[in-house]
Every structure is written in structure tokens, then in C-alpha cells.
Amino acid sequence: MSWSWGYSPKIENYIPLDGFPADRYLVIALHAIKNLGWNISHVSESGIIAYTGLSWQSYSEEISIRTISGFGIVKSECVGIQMFFNDYGKNSDNLSNFFDEFEYVEYHLQDSWEEELMLYYAEAVLQDDNYFEKAPLASKEKINNIFNLFTPRQGYTATPILVQLNVLYYILTTAILLFPFHQSGAHSGAPGAWSSIYHHLGVNNRYLTLSGDYWRLIASQFMHFSPGHVFFNMYSLIYIGLMVENKIGSMRFLVIYILAGITGGAISILFHPIGNIAGASGAIMGMFGCFFALLINGEFEKNARKALLISTLLVVIIILVNGLQRGVDNAAHVVGLISGFTFTRMFQWVSQKNKFKPVWAYAAVVLLAMTVTGTILAVTPNYQLEKFNELSYSYHRNEFQAWRIYYYNNYFPNGNKEEKLRRITHYGISNWQKNVAISKEMQSLILPEAHKQKVDRMTRFAQTLLKINQLLYYECAEETTKYRPEIERLTNQMNAIKKRNYEF
Structure with a gap:
């Protein structure tokens, strides 16, 4: 063997x-x-x-x-x-x-x-x-060699072109990402360094898409995050393209592919309120749905249909089961699959009605896709969680700096008075003033109820710590203990806020 x-x-x-x-x-x-x-x-x-x-x-x-x-x-x-x-x-x-x-x-x-x-x-x-x-x-x-998989020919035109575009865009994306990594310190750990680049390149993102960047629903179909991501997607695309494109024609193949990717992208932002979404899997699953429609409609001989249906069904099940793991966008897979099936059936139904011109089939499919996509986008709340996370990062960074005043006081309890006052002002008061301003900006964001409650706690926490640091400054400057009771009261208030599930 x-x-x-x-x-x-x-x-x-x-x-x-x-x-x-x-x-x-x-x-x-x-x-x-x-x-x-x-x-x-x-x-x-x-x-x-x-x-x-x-x-x-x-x-x-x-x-x-x-x-x-x-x-x-x-x-x-x-x-x-x-x-x-x-x-x-x-x-x-x-x-x-x-x-x-x-x-x-x-x-x-x-x-x-x-x-x-x-x-x-x-x-x-x-x-x-x-x-x-x-x-x-x-x-x-x-297919005599691997290069034939990427070469357009009669009955196999849209697939290799889509593969080429996906691969080239991944190479371009990688090149752009690597350049600032060395040039501008994108490896520093600040959130949004690479994310910002992805945003400019067209990644799907709830806030950006719902803010009017609807073109991302198409552009994100050509973006991938890793070599494995683009490889397995293109492998699946070539497989399904060889089976389907010669049956429905290159134009219908391209229309179903793009529209299934759009509806899959729309459902993705409904299920992912935060983060960047990209990949061709929703569109590719749309072509698997198209294949199922062709099999059910008798486009293949009976025994061939049975073998193809079982083998393809098993492949789809494996893809969907794999999609249950964290980080895989199964929502796009499922909706892409359903969309591709539905669009193909609509093409078949309109085509069977001799009184309709072929252009009406395209118009009906596009109208259905836009209706579904528009409905999904309309019911998806446009939370500003990306901005919230950016502000939250700055808030906690300032908070870390603010605690440095206690290091000096603990190690140098009898230290220079001017140095103590400088540290309280520079590290304490200044950073907590920044956090009060940040929390105020957070309050203007559109957020889920749980995040609103968190912002409220962060606001009260920052205001309390600002008052404590101001009183510490007065206590040190006047060399008095008269502010100590108020400092202790505010400290108890700060601890009470922390007990209410405040996360640092």
C-alpha cells in the first residue's frame, strides 16, 4: 500500500x-x-x-x-x-x-x-x-501543477483571481505591519499600535463599520492575520471553486462570494462588539452553501451527488466544529453558508422563470443581500468599546505612576519637604487630574450598561484619590495633622469603591 x-x-x-x-x-x-x-x-x-x-x-x-x-x-x-x-x-x-x-x-x-x-x-x-x-x-x-491553481482559464476565472488578491493583500499587510514594528516601536505594548494599521487597511470593526465605513465589509474579506489563516482559507477556496465555478459561471460565482462575505461580515460585528475581524471564511462558506444548493437541485448525477454531498457535508461540519474554539468567527461561517445557499436558490428560481431577464436574478440577489445586511446593521448597537479600552489603558497607566509618591514616603519618611511636595504634585495630583478628565471623556461614550457602571466607579475613584492627594499636599506644606481625619474618611471611601468589583 x-x-x-x-x-x-x-x-x-x-x-x-x-x-x-x-x-x-x-x-x-x-x-x-x-x-x-x-x-x-x-x-x-x-x-x-x-x-x-x-x-x-x-x-x-x-x-x-x-x-x-x-x-x-x-x-x-x-x-x-x-x-x-x-x-x-x-x-x-x-x-x-x-x-x-x-x-x-x-x-x-x-x-x-x-x-x-x-x-x-x-x-x-x-x-x-x-x-x-x-x-x-x-x-x-x-491541474497539471501547482501554478495551474492560480491561473485563470475558461470555467475557472474568478477563483484564481480571488486567490491572487487574497495572497497579495496578505503580503502587503504583513510588509506594512513589519515596517512600523522596527521604525516606530509598535512593539512597545501600547494598545492600538498594530490595530490602528489594520484599521487603515480595511479590517472589519463594529464601531468603524457602523460609523459609516461600510466598505470594510468587502475589504476585510481580503485580509488575513497569519500565514495559516490565509493558507487554509485559500486551500478551501480553490477546492470549492474547482467544483462550483464551472457550474454557475464566473460572474455568479463572484457575486455570491462577495455578497455572502458581506452578510457574514455584518453578523460578525453583531456578535463581536469589540476587536478586529477579517478573513475570507464567510465568503468561502457561502460557496459551500452554493454547492449544497447545486447538489440539491440535481446539478450533478445521482450517485456523484450522494458522494459529493456526504463528503462536503463532513468538511463543513469539521469547519463549524473547529469554529467553536476561541478566536474563530463561527457566526460568519454559519450566515455565510446560509447566504450562499439562499442566493444560489434565488438565482436558480429566477432563471427557471423564462419571463425574467438574467439581470433580474442579479438584482434580486443583491437586493436580498442588502436587505439582510442592512437589517443586521440596524439592530447592532454601536458601542465605543475600542475607545473605552484605549482610555482605560491610559487611566491605569496614570494610576500606576500616581502610586509612586508612596514609594518615596515609605522609604524616606523624613525626606526633604520640597521633594515630597514635588512628588505629590508630579505623581499624585497631576495623574489623578488626568484620570478625572479621562473618566469624564469615558462618560460621553456609547457603552453597554455594565461598562457605564464601571466608568461611574472609575470616575468616583479618580475624584476621591485626587482629593486625597490634594490633602496630602496641604498636610505636608503646612506641616500639620488637621487634614488626617478627612484623609482617612476618603481612604475608607476609596476602599469601598474597590470592594464593588472595581477592576484595576
Whole structure:
């Protein structure tokens, strides 16, 4: 047993017929396939296509047998997306089983050739002799090397262009991110250093998008955060593009892709009130939804449809289960999937109505997508949590500086009076005045109720500490203890605020 590796793992054997009749070769192959229990999808004078059942090594394989120029060409190819790009020996097992069964069948059909040939031609004459050019995996036949995956051609135009744009934009994004990292100290830890760059490049973000930057719903589809992020998305896009684009056309493919990405992006900001969102997964899941619509509508032969439906369904389930982990935008996956399915069904329905022009199908799909997106955006509150976090960071930074006055007082209780007053002013009063101003700015933000309560506590905390530091200044300057009772009262008040779940 040997393992086959590649984007679409397969094994293809060329068997010299040496004068053996091609039709007899196909008759034997047909019986061998039936004996093995594989599901026959197509039988014609050009050859035979069948599909295996599910196994732990592969979702399913397409088995094709053709006779061309004196050779019998037998191929086993994985149907779905293969984990780690190999078939775990399944294609090798398929061909081994086929050839073993072939020898058995050949021996037992020696006395019934005429009858078997008549039955074969009776079945073959009813089917399309050009079906091999339309078979589900036919597009993959033209992939001779990895560069073909990125090269537009008839029936495969939108997919490679989208892949190129995603990869190029990721390279551009990475280059821009790395430059300020070295030049402006973006590694300093301040929040928003890299986030600000992502904002300029078009990342999806609730506050920015709802503030009028609706173009982010498209731009963010071409942004990715890591090599693995862009790689696996493009791998999935190429797989589904090879299966779908030649069926619906490049223009419909592009429209469904972009619109599914838009609706997925809209639902993302509904479920993610804070943070940056990017990636093509919502749009790609839209194409999986499109594929399901094509399968349900009978765009593929029955047995091929069954194998493709099961294998693709398993892939989608794996994607959605993986999306349950933290940091994965499953909301975009689910809505993208539903959107792609719905848009494709709408295209199919309008196209079936001969009284409608094709342009009306596009208009209906765009109108539906914009209605869904607009509704989602309308019900999504535009909280200013990004700004809140930026102000909160500054607040806590000032607070850390303010506590430095106590270090001096604890280690130098009899220290210089002027130095004490300078430290109280510089570290204490100054920083708490800044925090009072920051908390006032926070109060003007649009925030969830829990954040509003937190701002209220931060405001009272800053005001209390400002009063304490002012009294400490008076106490030191006048060299008196008359302010001590008020300082202690305010200190108790400060501690009470801290007990109310105030988080530093």
C-alpha cells in the first residue's frame, strides 16, 4: 500500500491493452465495480465513473475507467478535502482491489461475451458520451501543477483571481505591519499600535463599520492575520471553486462570494462588539452553501451527488466544529453558508422563470443581500468599546505612576519637604487630574450598561484619590495633622469603591 499526496490525491494507472477490445475491457471493469459495491455514476462508450463509500482514510473516491489510444486508464481520486494532503493509502487500495476483481471477472465472463456486450451497449447508449468533460472532478484534470491553481482559464476565472488578491493583500499587510514594528516601536505594548494599521487597511470593526465605513465589509474579506489563516482559507477556496465555478459561471460565482462575505461580515460585528475581524471564511462558506444548493437541485448525477454531498457535508461540519474554539468567527461561517445557499436558490428560481431577464436574478440577489445586511446593521448597537479600552489603558497607566509618591514616603519618611511636595504634585495630583478628565471623556461614550457602571466607579475613584492627594499636599506644606481625619474618611471611601468589583 502506498500513500498518494497532493492537493487532490489520486493514483492513475495506464494499462496497455495489446489488442484486447476496448469494449470488452469496459465490460469487465463494469462488472468488477459492481462486485466491489461501488456506486456507478456513468457508463458510456467513453468509459465508466463510480464512487466508493466512506472510510476513515477518505470521504469518498471517484473511480474512472477509460480506454484511449490502446490503453486502459484507471484512476482513483479523492473527492473531498483531504487532511494533511494525502489519502492514507485509500487510492492504492482501490486500484489493488479493482485489478484483483478484474482478473476474477475476466475469467468468469469468457463464455458470455456477446450477451454482456449487448447489455453494456444498451446501457451506454442512454448516457452522454461527453460526460467525462462535465464530471464533478473534471476541472481538476486540468491541474497539471501547482501554478495551474492560480491561473485563470475558461470555467475557472474568478477563483484564481480571488486567490491572487487574497495572497497579495496578505503580503502587503504583513510588509506594512513589519515596517512600523522596527521604525516606530509598535512593539512597545501600547494598545492600538498594530490595530490602528489594520484599521487603515480595511479590517472589519463594529464601531468603524457602523460609523459609516461600510466598505470594510468587502475589504476585510481580503485580509488575513497569519500565514495559516490565509493558507487554509485559500486551500478551501480553490477546492470549492474547482467544483462550483464551472457550474454557475464566473460572474455568479463572484457575486455570491462577495455578497455572502458581506452578510457574514455584518453578523460578525453583531456578535463581536469589540476587536478586529477579517478573513475570507464567510465568503468561502457561502460557496459551500452554493454547492449544497447545486447538489440539491440535481446539478450533478445521482450517485456523484450522494458522494459529493456526504463528503462536503463532513468538511463543513469539521469547519463549524473547529469554529467553536476561541478566536474563530463561527457566526460568519454559519450566515455565510446560509447566504450562499439562499442566493444560489434565488438565482436558480429566477432563471427557471423564462419571463425574467438574467439581470433580474442579479438584482434580486443583491437586493436580498442588502436587505439582510442592512437589517443586521440596524439592530447592532454601536458601542465605543475600542475607545473605552484605549482610555482605560491610559487611566491605569496614570494610576500606576500616581502610586509612586508612596514609594518615596515609605522609604524616606523624613525626606526633604520640597521633594515630597514635588512628588505629590508630579505623581499624585497631576495623574489623578488626568484620570478625572479621562473618566469624564469615558462618560460621553456609547457603552453597554455594565461598562457605564464601571466608568461611574472609575470616575468616583479618580475624584476621591485626587482629593486625597490634594490633602496630602496641604498636610505636608503646612506641616500639620488637621487634614488626617478627612484623609482617612476618603481612604475608607476609596476602599469601598474597590470592594464593588472595581477592576484595576
